[in-house]
Amino acid sequence: MGLGTWAWGNQFLWGYDESMDSELQEVFNLAVSSGVTLFDTADSYGTGRLNGRSEELLGRFIREYPGPARVRDGVLIATKLAAYPWRLTPGQFVKAVRGSLRRLGREQLALGQLHWSAARYAPLQERALWDGLAAMYEQGLVKAVGVSNYGPQQLERIHTYLERRSIPLASAQVQFSLISRGPQQMETKTLCDQLGIQLIAYSPLGLGMLTGKYEVGRALPKGPRSLLFRQILPGLAPLLEELRSVAAARGKTPSQVAINWCIAQGTIPIPGAKTLANVRDNIGALGWRLSAAEVGALSEAADAAPRGMIQNIFQTR
Ligand SMILES: NC(=O)c1ccc[n+]([C@@H]2O[C@H](COP(=O)([O-])OP(=O)(O)OC[C@H]3O[C@@H](n4cnc5c(N)ncnc54)[C@H](OP(=O)(O)O)[C@@H]3O)[C@@H](O)[C@H]2O)c1
Numbered sequence: 128m129g130l131g132t133w134a135w136g137n138q139f140l141w142g143y144d145e146s147m148d149s150e151l152q153e154v155f156n157l158a159v160s161s162g163v164t165l166f167d168t169a170d171s172y173g174t175g176r177l178n179g180r181s182e183e184l185l186g187r188f189i190r191e192y193p194g195p196a197r198v199r200d201g202v203l204i205a206t207k208l209a210a211y212p213w214r215l216t217p218g219q220f221v222k223a224v225r226g227s228l229r230r231l232g233r234e235q236l237a238l239g240q241l242h243w244s245a246a247r248y249a250p251l252q253e254r255a256l257w258d259g260l261a262a263m264y265e266q267g268l269v270k271a272v273g274v275s276n277y278g279p280q281q282l283e284r285i286h287t288y289l290e291r292r293s294i295p296l297a298s299a300q301v302q303f304s305l306i307s308r309g310p311q312q313m314e315t316k317t318l319c320d321q322l323g324i325q326l327i328a329y330s331p332l333g334l335g336m337l338t339g340k341y342e343v344g345r346a347l348p349k350g351p352r353s354l355l356f357r358q359i360l361p362g363l364a365p366l367l368e369e370l371r372s373v374a375a376a377r378g379k380t381p382s383q384v385a386i387n388w389c390i391a392q393g394t395i396p397i398p399g400a401k402t403l404a405n406v407r408d409n410i411g412a413l414g415w416r417l418s419a420a421e422v423g424a425l426s427e428a429a430d431a432a433p434r435g436m437i438q439n440i441f442q443t444r
Pocket of ligand 1: 404
């Protein structure tokens with residue numbers, strides 16, 4: 128797998144409208160022609176009038192990709208199936224993936240992921256979701272299965288459960304970046320390494336805070352990110368300075384360095400990109416590697432930040 132970067136879903140929350148579709152298609156085309164092979168989406172990305180929109184557009188962009196067919200055919204789709212409260216049986220979960228396949232125009236997906244765990248509030252549903260994940264794998268609807276927002280304890284439980292059915296747990300997607308690298312993330316990474324699970328790092332740019340383009344006292348993004356940025360950004364000055372310093376010495380950008388830090392940890396980062404400038408920049412994170420000393424200096428600067436990212440409310444232990 129290459130750098131996964133279909134980072135779409137949140138954009139619906141951050142001001143997506145249909146007038147963006149043509150640029151998004153160009154973003155997709157540029158990413159694919161530059162060697163990006165993995166695109167992450169979810170059946171919950173797009174609600175109300177935009178229900179299922181992310182998967183539908185991704186399916187359309189793949190079909191209309193203007194480059195060579197062998198490149199188009201190499202695109203891997205990872206979708207996430209929501210643990211909605213009305214998905215109470217394995218059959219309902221399998222039906223959900225069939226809906227994703229229809230919207231994406233595929234017969235099989237590279238990776239079907241359980242978007243979050245219901246363990247903390249509905250343990251019985253959790254078991255049904257695991258059985259649903261197993262069923263979609265056994266029916267050949269997905270080539271591999273993974274989870275998202277699982278902490279180490281719950282991750283080990285589902286790994287053991289699936290192992291008894293001879294189903295490998297391929298991936299664990301968690302929020303992971305220079306500002307989301309607390310003990311839980313690191314424990315998850317260690318466990319993934321022990322069990323042969325690939326960690327997928329979501330929000331590797333800290334929703335944009337690690338790009339260096341946002342600064343206290345200057346324009347911040349509107350919407351849900353605004354409050355978060357006002358809380359976290361003031362403490363990130365030493366980290367942003369280190370990112371800029373490493374970037375300058377390497378002839379790279381802070382975003383490329385922040386993404387490369389995730390790659391250096393052995394994760395597959397899935398940065399969000401909604402403009403051509405974003406995707407061009409993020410692709411520059413590939414094909415080189417930070418030294419151990421640079422990784423250490425960045426991690427140390429990150430330690431100095433008084434606050435990191437707030438964890439997803441569905442994240443389990
Ligand atoms: N499993 C889960 O529960 C979960 C949760 C969240 C995300 N995800 C996945 O992870 C993907 C990425 O996460 P994310 O979008 O939340 O966070 P992110 O990748 O950390 O940040 C993406 C945002 O940063 C800005 N940006 C990206 N590249 C840039 C560049 N080169 N220069 C300047 N700004 C740049 C863009 O926003 P602005 O230009 O508006 O600043 C973009 O929307 C999602 O699309 C989704 O696939 C999964």
